[in-house]
Amino acid sequence: MPEITANGGEKAAGLSRVNPRTVFPAGNRNRTSARVQAGILRWLVRIAALLTAAVLLFLIGYILVMGIPNLKPSLFEWEYNSENVSLMPALINTVLMTAFALVIATPLGIFAAIWLVEYAKRGNKLVRVVRVTTETLQGIPSIVYGLFGMLFFVTQLQWGYSLIAGAFTLAIMVLPVIMRTTEEALIAVPDSYREGSFGLGAGKLRTVFTIVLPSAMPGILSGIILATGRIVGETAALIYTASSVAKIPESVFSSTRTLAVHMYLLSSEGLHVNETYGTAVVLLVLVLAINCLSSFIAGKLAKH
Numbered sequence: 671m672p673e674i675t676a677n678g679g680e681k682a683a684g685l686s687r688v689n690p691r692t693v694f695p696a697g698n699r700n701r702t703s704a705r706v707q708a709g710i711l712r713w714l715v716r717i718a719a720l721l722t723a724a725v726l727l728f729l730i731g732y733i734l735v736m737g738i739p740n741l742k743p744s745l746f747e748w749e750y751n752s753e754n755v756s757l758m759p760a761l762i763n764t765v766l767m768t769a770f771a772l773v774i775a776t777p778l779g780i781f782a783a784i785w786l787v788e789y790a791k792r793g794n795k796l797v798r799v800v801r802v803t804t805e806t807l808q809g810i811p812s813i814v815y816g817l818f819g820m821l822f823f824v825t826q827l828q829w830g831y832s833l834i835a836g837a838f839t840l841a842i843m844v845l846p847v848i849m850r851t852t853e854e855a856l857i858a859v860p861d862s863y864r865e866g867s868f869g870l871g872a873g874k875l876r877t878v879f880t881i882v883l884p885s886a887m888p889g890i891l892s893g894i895i896l897a898t899g900r901i902v903g904e905t906a907a908l909i910y911t912a913s914s915v916a917k918i919p920e921s922v923f924s925s926t927r928t929l930a931v932h933m934y935l936l937s938s939e940g941l942h943v944n945e946t947y948g949t950a951v952v953l954l955v956l957v958l959a960i961n962c963l964s965s966f967i968a969g970k971l972a973k974h
Contacts, residue, residue, distance in 0.1 A: 737948050744756065760931070770922075788882070812904055836908045843904070844900055
């Protein structure tokens, strides 16, 4: 044993005295090449980030510059007519449509994600089918959802062109987004949280609703924010299901017009281009307000 140790020590000492260039003749060149590649990648990432921020700032600035001078009191009158082209009914309809669609889609998406992550067996074929289906539904054009909503909700169920038909169509459209983001948020919760809850004697259901869901709530709200943005900016699906009546709905079966549809119709007519820019400013402010409110709620939940 001492001889082996001594021999091993001599070999180790001999290796320590070997010139690195003899063992790795291209070592310096490889390190230099790696540094150059890393520097190039860093600059490419910075340039991409700057371009993205510049495009975003340009779009927001262009809308504000073109739209703010055209914000007039007539745009906010309670009733719409061909002279004032008021956006107030469309604004109220947008809030109602968003609320109805989220009320329908959010519970379904969250509960479906809970089943996929917490209750379904890993490797289950049904789980793979559901995931592939949701990913496929995310890529379907909105006009296809509009045609489905018109054929099923408007015609088959005889709801007519109405608020509820548009809300159900939009709920189906954003359901995959909420479901997938909720699933990823639940998967990101460490298993140690669940094991600790089980160790304290909590059951499966209590663990999910008191430990897992609060921890995943910021990610879930991110999905809801994405769904809200898609609802607010949707036009094709609503033209086929909710129509374009610029009037505050008397019931859920009344035809409506959202801000995005209002903008589309004004721009297609070509008679009220300035009012279209003013409507775009209001729509932009509405989306920013919803995103800021959701981010604030997510921050509060994350602290708790």
